[in-house]
Amino acid sequence: METSGASTGEADLAAAARSGPAPASERTAPGEGATLRVSIWRGRGEGAFVAYDVPRLASQTVLDVVTWVQRHREPSLAYRFACRVGMCGSCAMTVNGVARWTCRTHVAEVARDDRVEIAPLANLPRVKDLVTDMREFFDKWARAHGRFTGDRTRRDDFARVDPGSTARRAADAGIECIGCAVCYASCDVVTWRPDYLGPAALNRAWTLVNDERDTAQGARLRAVAGDAGCHSCHSLGSCTERCPKHIAPTGAIAGLKRLTARAAARGKL
């Protein structure tokens, strides 16, 4: 569960963080010797925040900060990351009380008075330090029938899907989910009702509902229409507000509500 990855120096970390366009506030390098006071959650189950002073660097990301602490202060600090470029969805943490993808979150965006608090994602069991147990999150994708079910074989021709069709555009809007669980950690309904499938699983189901090649639509609608399914959503919108990929699970869930209600009214649920 400990972190892995190639060893890099501070200069390399800063260089890696410069891979994306930085906001204007980032372009000015922090003063020489400037430090950031970082509080990081330590512990398995029970725990507490531990404070560290971390050198401020230009275009520094929150993931850079956690990596610096692990490499220079706390070799046993557990956290997850892989790609560092916002593709893999493994580095999400709670930064100053808000779930974020840390590899693409600049310190300058979130630091308040040169302080940052970093905790594991909410709504997921804590394993150690910043690492959460993601099993329930992904099990819910399976429970929402989040897998494609088709009827073609390799001997059949390609399906021809009109890219401009309403269904295809609806699927496109939600397909870029990276499974980071920021939406799941931000959802108050998941907090209140732990069996709720959550925004990511329902968004995935919505993309498949709009996949005209899929042959398991009835089973999928039944899977998402239950007690812990789309009807539990109160449209609070935290998932949509915080999704780093700018996906709108709230809209996807509203679509599932409409479809399931229509199916129920027709006796097809």
Added chain:
Amino acid sequence: MGDVAREAKRWYWQRISAMVLALCVLVHLATIVYAVRSGLSAEALLARTRGSVAFAAFYTVFVAACAVHVPIGLAHVGEEWLGLARRTANGLAHAFAVLLAILGMTAVYAMVAA
């Protein structure tokens, strides 16, 4: 009807009743503003509402929409915030629906026919 279909229909009814309520509340507020322009007294109100089929029909719809919409929401609140079992929450919600309907229709009857 299975649990899944019941849940979907419950959402459907709450959505439909919300649409009805949105309209009813607007008409209700406009009626209040209009009715109090010449002063508010029980006699003046009853003189206008007694025997009014339109008033009875409108507020019967209003009461019905409340009796459908409110208990569904309360059942959710009971389950999520109070941790009630689904059966208990539904039972209490049904009881509240009956109470709302009785109280509301009693008021409509009093304004129109009593």
